[in-house]
Amino acid sequence: MSIYEFTEEDLKSNKRGFLTKGQKELLQMTARGVRSSSWTSVYVTVGFLFLGLCIILALYLQNEDSRAALFSNPLNLLVFPATIIVVALILAFSVWLARRISEMLMNAQLQMAEGKIRLDQEYSTNAGFTSYYVYVGKKRFGFTENMSNTFEEGAKYRVYYCKASVYELIMSLERVDG
Numbered sequence: 001m002s003i004y005e006f007t008e009e010d011l012k013s014n015k016r017g018f019l020t021k022g023q024k025e026l027l028q029m030t031a032r033g034v035r036s037s038s039w040t041s042v043y044v045t046v047g048f049l050f051l052g053l054c055i056i057l058a059l060y061l062q063n064e065d066s067r068a069a070l071f072s073n074p075l076n077l078l079v080f081p082a083t084i085i086v087v088a089l090i091l092a093f094s095v096w097l098a099r100r101i102s103e104m105l106m107n108a109q110l111q112m113a114e115g116k117i118r119l120d121q122e123y124s125t126n127a128g129f130t131s132y133y134v135y136v137g138k139k140r141f142g143f144t145e146n147m148s149n150t151f152e153e154g155a156k157y158r159v160y161y162c163k164a165s166v167y168e169l170i171m172s173l174e175r176v177d178g
Helices: 006-015 022-058 063-073 072-108
Strands: 110-124 127-137 141-142 156-164 167-174
Touching: 006 156, 022 063, 022 072, 022 156, 022 167, 063 072, 063 167, 072 156, 110 141, 110 167, 141 156
Parallel strands: none
Antiparallel strands: 110 127, 110 156, 127 141, 156 167
């Protein structure tokens, strides 16, 4: 369910200040995706860490001179466990943060923005893509695609959305005359 797929029932419920069952399911599905992607990144990172450590150890243990260099300074042997501990702490923090954002998404409150529409876009030369923005009054929403087919610039709209951390999900919208 995205900005294009809300129903009349969704809009009516949002006007009364409530989310529909489908909208709550959308938030839960998004929350599950946040948690799932954080765990996937943990598995990938641990895999690359293990691979990298194995390659480094293999190179050090390849011949007598490199073995002597490895064992000549005890600090060299502390680097491997220290690296594992630092990476583990970073991964634990990222999993904790993803869980927190996930909980925020599942408990997100419906909010409303109203005002005249102003469309804007910005090209990032570093990232190589264009970001599109829709201003509803003073509230800014970011998109990855041009929203000029959805919002008419200068027209007045009321947008119902949920915000949790960096996630802002538009639940429904309506054009307001006047």
